[in-house]
Amino acid sequence: MNRREMLAASVGGVALVHVGNARARSAPGRGFVIDAMAIGGAGSVDGPEVLATGMDALVLDMTIFPRALPEAIAGLAAWNTRLGEAGVALHLVRTGADFQAARDENRLGVILACQDASILGPSVISYSDQNLENLKTLHTAGLRILQLTHNERTGAGDGFMEPQDGGLSLLGTRVIEEMGRLGGLIDLSHCSERTTIEAIRASRGPVAITHAGCRALNPSLRNKTDEAIRALADKGGFFGVFMMSRWLTDRDTSSVEDVVDHIDHVVRIGGIEAAGFGSDQPAMGDPSPQASKVARLSAYQARNLGRAGAEPLHGHVTCADMDGPHRMAVLATALVRRGYSSTDIDKILGGNFVRVFSAATDPA
Secondary structure (H helix, E strand, C coil), rough: CHHHHHHHHHHHHHHHHHHHCCCHHHHCCCCEEEEEEEEEECCCCCCHHHCCCCCCEEEEEECCCCCCCHHHHHHHHHHHHCCCCCCCCEEEECHHHHHHHHHCCEEEEEEECCCCHHHHHHCHHHHHCHHHHHHHHHHHEEEEEEEEECCCCECEEEEECCCCCCCCCHHHHHHHHHHHHHHCCCEEEEEEEHHHHHHHHHCCCEEEEEEEEEECCCCCCCEHHHHHHHHHHHCEEEEEECHHHHHHCCCCCCCCHHHHHHHHHHHHHHHHHHHCCCCCCCCCCCCCCCCHHHHCHHHHHHHCCCCCCCCCCCCCCCCHHCCCCHHHHHHHHHHHHHHHHHHHHHHHHHHHHHHHHHHHHCCC
């Protein structure tokens, strides 16, 4: 074995300590490994299959369209049915204590999320609490993470694609308050700059940006400014860097190193306690060739030509070396190469998310 092979083996061995395999999941002192934003419906996630990759839990955005109240109720009902089936090895995470409970049961933790507050219905907050009653219904059914907006304006605020940034709305302010009271985490990943900053200020506790990049490294409005990162960190929040390479780099190729570049920037601006990872990909990844992914986005690109978030593609959509099911091991290996300590790697791979989620869902 030459020096390069020895170094690769050493790095891989250290990464295995953090991600490991099914047998290593219950090792004493091992941190939690969590993808802070994955995509999948109730029938698309197999607990034992995902556990075998070394992950302990996933935030799962419900794949519903349109993102409206009836569809959200139906989606949560489907998930609850799935969770009750024998042999699925899934555990619904409602509070921070459920991460350890899932591990003790050798089950995959599932945190249910929706990326659009439109599921609360049209805003009627000036004369009725119906939107908040809808939120309570969804929370009771298991929803724990709610993004105020997707790309466009909702009743809660403006998304990053809106040409005029109106910021947080009356409803958005009340939703943040109610999520704090009920015990849930607000997500601001797709929100506009003003909505993001105002939501952070409005929240009494920590909030999250589960999947985004840093605008200082790539100027797309889909990414977050240093001001937003700093404000989020000052509130004790969480920033999950995604693997959507289209918004990480303008180079013709991309890899996990681009993800770590953005993690480095989050750490420089907000500190190690803020940094994490949210793939924005299916639970077991998507190994499709990058050319196929670019082709699939052609209609979206044409429809939104000239708008924020639809910047020209450079031959890739995601970081290809992370497209498989073992993306967390790939990330852990890259973090070791970059010189992060074992303690800090545990924080990035899941510890920071567990801390912020626990604080949000177990309000004092």
